[in-house]
Amino acid sequence: NDTVYHYFRNDTWVGESVQITRTEDLGRPMLELDKNDNMVITLKNHESSKYFLFGNPTFASIDLERLLAANPSIKAFYQITVDKDNQKYSAKNGVLFDKEGKTLIKYPPMKPGVSYSVPEGTEAIGESAFSFCENLKSVIIPNSVKEIGKSAFWRCSNLKSIKISDSVTSIGDDAFAGCMSLKEIQLPSSLNFLGDRAFALLDINITLSEGSSNFKMVDGCLFDKEGDTLFYYSNKGNKTKYTVPDGVKKIG
Numbered sequence: 105n106d107t108v109y110h111y112f113r114n115d116t117w118v119g120e121s122v123q124i125t126r127t128e129d130l131g132r133p134m135l136e137l138d139k140n141d142n143m144v145i146t147l148k149n150h151e152s153s154k155y156f157l158f159g160n161p162t163f164a165s166i167d168l169e170r171l172l173a174a175n176p177s178i179k180a181f182y183q184i185t186v187d188k189d190n191q192k193y194s195a196k197n198g199v200l201f202d203k204e205g206k207t208l209i210k211y212p213p214m215k216p217g218v219s220y221s222v223p224e225g226t227e228a229i230g231e232s233a234f235s236f237c238e239n240l241k242s243v244i245i246p247n248s249v250k251e252i253g254k255s256a257f258w259r260c261s262n263l264k265s266i267k268i269s270d271s272v273t274s275i276g277d278d279a280f281a282g283c284m285s286l287k288e289i290q291l292p293s294s295l296n297f298l299g300d301r302a303f304a305l306l307d308i309n310i311t312l313s314e315g316s317s318n319f320k321m322v323d324g325c326l327f328d329k330e331g332d333t334l335f336y337y338s339n340k341g342n343k344t345k346y347t348v349p350d351g352v353k354k355i356g
Contacts, residue, residue, distance in 0.1 A: 182214040196223060213237050218262075224248055229256045231276070238262055241285075247271045252279050254299065261285060270294050270313065275302055282306075291319065298328075300356040303336045310336060322349070 183198035193209070194201050200210040206227045211220065211234045219242040222229065228251040234240065235258040242265040245252075249269055254276035257263060263283045270292040277299035280286060287308055291298075293315040303310070303326075310326050312319055318329050324338030333354045337346065348355070 182212050182216065184210065184212055201226070208233050211237055211240075213239075215239065218242065220244075222246055222249060227251070229253055231255060232258060234258075234260055236260070241265065243267070245269050245272065250274065252276060254278060255281065257283055259283070268292055273297065275299060277301055278304060280306065291316065293317070295319065298326075298335055298356070302356070307339065308336075310338075327352075 184195050184200045185198070186193045186195040186200070190203070192203055194203050194205055196205065198212060198215060199208065201208055205223070205225060207230050208222060208226050208228070209230045210232075213236045215237070216239065218239060220240060221244040224246045225248050226246065227248055229245070229249060231253040232255045233253065234243070235255055237257075237260050239262070240260055241262050243257075243263065244267045247269045248271065250271055251274045252268075252272060255278045256276065257266070257280050258278055259282040260280075261282065262285050264285045264287070266280075266286065266289060268290065271294055272292050273294050274297040275291075275295065279299060279302045280289070281301055281304035283306060286306060288311070289303075289308060290311045290313055293313040295316070296318045298319070309324070310321065312321060319335075320327050320329055320331070322331075325334060326336040327334055331349060331351050333356055334348060334352050335356045
C-alpha cells in the first residue's frame with residue numbers, strides 16, 4: 105500500500121503531500137524532533153530524505169502523544185532522536201520520553217531487539233506506548249512505574265512475557281488487548297484500578313500476587329474484590345455456557 109506524508113511546520117501547512125510507494129521504499133525510517141517540536145521523519149534509501157510529518161492537514165494543534173498513539177501512517181520507524189534543546193521531550197536509546205524521563209511516550213514499533221527493560225525512574229507508560237511492537241517478546245517494568253496507560257501494549261502480537269512490578273497501581277483500558285502470544289500474567293498486589301478490555305482477545309492465565317486486596321479470581325475469571333465487575337472471562341476447557349454470577353453489575 106502507498107503511504108502518504110504531509111509537510112507541516114509549527115501547525116502551518118507548508119506543502120503538498122508526498123506519496124511513497126511500497127514500504128520497501130522507506131528503508132528503516134527514523135523519527136526526529138527538533139527543539140521546536142517539529143517532527144521530521146528520515147527515510148533511509150529514499151532520494152528525498154526528510155519530511156515534516158503531521159499526519160493530516162485538518163489537525164489544528166500539535167498533540168504529539170496522541171499522534172503517535174493513533175496515526176497508522178507512522179508505525180514503521182525504528183528509532184527516535186530528540187534535539188538536546190527540546191524543552192518537552194527526550195530520548196533514551198531511541199525511545200521517546202518526556203523531558204524529565206518520567207513518562208515513556210513511544211517505543212519505536214520497528215526497533216530491533218526482542219526484549220526491553222523500562223529504565224528505572226520511569227513512573228508512567230503512556231497511551232499506546234508499545235502498540236504494534238511486533239519484535240518484542242519480553243518486557244520488564246521496574247518498581248518506579250505506577251501507571252500503565254490505555255492501549256499501552258496494544259497488538260504486541262509476539263509478546264510472551266511481561267513482568268509488572270509491585271508498584272503499579274493503574275492499568276488502563278485495552279492495555280494488553282491483542283497480545284495473542286501472552287499466555288500468563290501476574291497482577292501486583294498494589295493494583296487498584298483496571299480498565300475495561302485490558303485482556304481483550306487473549307486466552308490467558310491470570311494470577312494475583314500475594315496480598316492482593318482489590319481483585320479476586322473465581323474459576324479462572326477475574327473480578328473486583330466485591331464481585332461487582334467481571335474483568336476477564338476464561339474459557340479454559342472450551343466451555344459452551346457460562347452463567348454470570350449474581351451481583352455482577354458490570355462486564356469490563
